[in-house]
Structure formats: structure tokens, C-alpha cells
Amino acid sequence: QKEVEQDPGPLSVPEGAIVSLNCTYSNSAFQYFMWYRQYSRKGPELLMYTYSSGNKEDGRFTAQVDKSSKYISLFIRDSQPSDSATYLCAMMDSGAGSYQLTFGKGTKLSVIP
Amino acid sequence: DAGVTQSPTHLIKTRGQQVTLRCSPKSGHDTVSWYQQALGQGPQFIFQYYEEEERQRGNFPDRFSGHQFPNYSSELNVNALLLGDSALYLCASSLQNTEAFFGQGTRLTVV
Numbered sequence: 001q002k003e004v005e006q007d008p009g010p011l012s013v014p015e016g017a018i019v020s021l022n023c024t025y026s027n028s029a030f031q032y033f034m035w036y037r038q039y040s041r042k043g044p045e046l047l048m049y050t051y052s053s054g055n056k057e058d059g060r061f062t063a064q065v066d067k068s069s070k071y072i073s074l075f076i077r078d079s080q081p082s083d084s085a086t087y088l089c090a091m092m093d094s095g096a097g098s099y100q101l102t103f104g105k106g107t108k109l110s111v112i113p
Numbered sequence: 114d115a116g117v118t119q120s121p122t123h124l125i126k127t128r129g130q131q132v133t134l135r136c137s138p139k140s141g142h143d144t145v146s147w148y149q150q151a152l153g154q155g156p157q158f159i160f161q162y163y164e165e166e167e168r169q170r171g172n173f174p175d176r177f178s179g180h181q182f183p184n185y186s187s188e189l190n191v192n193a194l195l196l197g198d199s200a201l202y203l204c205a206s207s208l209q210n211t212e213a214f215f216g217q218g219t220r221l222t223v224v
Binding site: 004006008034036041042043044045046049088090092094098099100101102103104105106 | 154156163201212216
């Protein structure tokens with residue numbers, strides 16, 4: 001079992017739809033949770049950064065973390081064609097001298113005009 | 114703010130050769146991490162540098178080595194290139210262990 005599982009999609013939605021992206025993980029030591037957006041052949045762009053459980057909202061984006069279920073989500077409201085990209089979840093356990101990000105495989109999203 | 118910059122953007126090397134990739138961190142950042150991203154996969158952690166020392170290493174062979182300079186910039190060196198080393202190499206910088214920001218990557222093709 002991989003440490004971080006993410007459905008690779010592809011996911012195709014009409015413009016204006018609410019998009020839900022999810023990851024599950026097995027390592028209960030993960031404390032920091034991130035979502036990155038990656039356009040084709042570009043570097044990942046940090047969208048959301050959260051610590052422990054709870055919700056965080058930034059514009060059209062909402063990140064949710066449920067540590068009891070080992071489940072994180074990213075919601076995109078009023079999706080736009082410019083949101084078409086691959087979305088990567090990433091996690092970090094900063095305890096015990098661990099500094100690496102562990103990524104999911106990414107979900108490819110297409111928003112159709 | 115220039116963000117994280119990497120050079121070169123693209124590179125083609127022959128199997129068995131050696132390659133050096135370079136990274137300048139975001140202004141104010143002191144920590145640099147390197148990741149390898151194969152096509153269709155998430156980035157895989159290679160190693161992290163802090164205070165010019167390798168602080169943590171992922172599951173990569175010794176052919177992968179690095180360096181951090183006093184100005185916090187960093188290099189990734191790969192020796193004895195294999196076809197399987199073809200990937201997008203990403204540099205990420207952060208202040209201590211806070212949010213990591215990535216550069217645009219160097220696309221390495223080994224032929």
C-alpha cells in the first residue's frame with residue numbers, strides 16, 4: 001500500500017461546477033497537508049497549506065483535513081477552464097527529523113467551457 | 114521576487130554521462146530540496162539541504178549527490194546516467210520547514 005493514494009482521473013467537469021479532489025494516506029504521523037497545482041510541463045504551484053485537522057478557505061478553494069479518517073480534500077468552487085491542470089496532494093511529518101514531502105500521483109482535471 | 118529559479122530548463126545527455134542541475138531559492142529561504150518527477154507520477158524526494166549540509170535523503174542511489182552554497186543556492190549532480198533517470202527534476206525552497214515553493218524544473222532526457 002502506498003503512503004498516499006490519489007485517484008489519477010482524468011476528471012472532466014463543466015465550467016462553473018464544484019470540483020472535489022481527494023487523497024487518503026496511511027501514515028498517521030503526517031501533520032502538514034498541502035495541495036499543489038501543476039500545469040503541463042511546469043513546476044507545482046502551492047495552492048493550500050494546512051496543519052492538522054480542519055478546514056481552510058482561500059478564494060474559490062477550500063481544503064479539508066480529517067486526520068481521524070486519514071482523508072484530505074480540496075474543493076474548487078465555480079471552476080474555470082484555467083483550473084484545468086493536475087492537482088497533487090502532499091504531506092509531511094515534521095517530527096523525528098523528517099522533512100520530505102510525500103506526494104500522491106496527482107489528479108488530472110479538465111474544466112470544459 | 115524571482116521565486117525559485119532552475120537551470121537549465123531542458124537537457125539531453127547520453128547514458129553514462131554526468132549532469133549538474135542548478136537551483137536558486139526564493140529570496141529569504143534557507144532550505145533547498147530536490148525531487149524527481151517521472152511522467153504521470155508525483156514528485157519523489159531525493160534529498161534536502163540546510164546550512165550547507167544534507168539533512169535528509171530519500172531512496173536514491175549514491176549516483177545522486179548535491180551541494181548547497183553559502184548563498185543557499187544548490188546543485189544536484191547525477192553520475193553514470195541511466196535511461197531511467199529521464200524525468201523532470203524539481204527544486205523546492207522553504208524557510209526552515211515551512212511551505213515549500215517549487216521551481217519550473219529541469220527536464221532531463223537520457224538517450
